Amino acid sequence: MNKDVLQSELDFKAVRSSGAGGQNVNKVASKVELTFDLENSAGLTEDEKTLLVKTIANRLTKENILLLQCEESRSQHKNKELVIQRFFEVLKEGLVVPKKRIRTKTPRSVVKKRLKLKRKVADKKSNRKPPEIE
Secondary structure: OOHHHHHHOOEEEEEOOOOOOHHHHHOOOOEEEEEEEOOOOOOOOHHHHHHHHHHOHHHEOOOOEEEEEEOOOOOHHHHHHHHHHHHHHHHHHHOOOOOOOOOOOOOHHHHHHHHHHHHHHHHHHHHOOOOOOO
């Protein structure tokens, strides 16, 4: 993952934000929308791209474009910094390969204990029944 190449591939769009800002909110486009084309990226290897398509699939569009937006600050520059930071966090989380789970065998004593308890409960319930009279 080459951060400089990735940062040059990002597309930004500034739009009017909702929320705080008073009269200024109607004049200034402070919300920043980031778009990143995952498939045509030169900053990622093919293996990284396939892993990201799997791990962050719910954040991608049908064309494998990542969309992020930020409107936390009143400043467009601050929002741009925040959305870039969030972008690299999403990539970092998406590139983590989950550790393979190794199944362990259930200890014999645990199986015995469970079966013993099961038998005890079954006996207790069978003793609640009225006796059969012939």
